[in-house]
Amino acid sequence: MKQMLTIDGSIGEGGGQALRTSLALSLVTGTPFRIENIRARRARPGLMRQHLTAVNAAATIGRATVHGAEIGSRTIEFAPQGLVCGEHRFSVGTAGSATLVLQTILPALLRGAAPSTIVVEGGTHNPLAPPFEFFARVYLPILRRMGANVTATLERHGFYPSGGGRVRLEVVPCAGLRAIEVVERGGAVGRRATAVLAALPFDIARRELDTVCAQLGWDAAECQPLAVKEPGGPGNVVEVELEFEHVTELFAAFGERGVRAEVVAQRACAEAAEYLAANVPVGRHLADQLPLPFALAGGGAFVSLSASPHLETQCDILRRFMRCEVRRRQESAAAWRFDVIVEA
Secondary structure: OOOOEEEEOOOOOOOOHHHHHHHHHHHHHOOOEEEEOOOOOOOOOOOOHHHHHHHHHHHHHHOOEEEOOOOOOOOEEEEOOOOOOOEEEEEOOOOOEHHHHHHHHHHHHOOOOOOEEEEEEEEOEOOOOOOHHHHHHHHHHHHHHOOOEEEEEEEEOOEOOOOOEEEEEEEEOOOOOOOOEEOOOOOEEEEEEEEEEEOOOHHHHHHHHHHHHHHHOOOHHHEEEEEOOOOOOOEEEEEEEEEEOOOEEEEEEEOOOOOOHHHHHHHHHHHHHHHHHHOOOEOHHHHHHOHHHHHHOOEEEEEEOOOOHHHHHHHHHHHHHOOEEEEEEEOOOOOEEEEEEEOO
């Protein structure tokens, strides 16, 4: 059996990123680990339901022996024994992100011996995680370019704080991911803004989309409202989507009690405007998620904005589990190139 690694969960952003990346890499490499100081920099440290669900999902997929898997735990030990493909269902039980749970186990399932269907119930639109549309239309297309055969379906919306959403993931294993570079956007293909409403007045969507048109100079035809049928609870998100030849990016802002609709839309527009002005293909949230699959592909490169604490955390954990380094070089005032280097 491989030697157990010890991970300090307080590194980098000090939240759930270190735990999720460690679980994913443990499943793929078969390396057991002990992680301490889980979410040490959060107001409520230790495992929350979303993180516990990720641990339990990884344990099920990897037939792992786990110690310390309980709400509030700041230390766990995780030792995988082999992959279990097939049909699995997991429930967060709160509005914690369902897609972050899926991202934790997806890399291992791509290396499985048989197809898998995974259903996760929980939050699909949560202000502390990318919304489902980002997962399905931004992240998964990159994996498909690398050779993955993955399909995600939103079966039910689940907004914070009620949750109750459901996502289905269909995974067909592949021989191995291909190394790619995402260093250019290519030409513009399309753009759209969507104001999603669940059990809230339609006027909110109208005001948000009017703000997008004014801020970004878009036509009204490029901005559409979407009313959620049979919502489990109230919720609102504004999504600004930009499609280019080589990459799609999506920027989201969530409605909050006491925050005007115009302010919510301005937040999404500000992120989109920063991305467009930087002339990079990869936004910050996507950059947070690329080093791991690129490392599993044997390398790759992408150009993005400056590194976030989440990106720094993932790079640190990759160095612990693999002989992998993420080198960076500033290419302009706003653009940085990241090269994922894996030693043979």
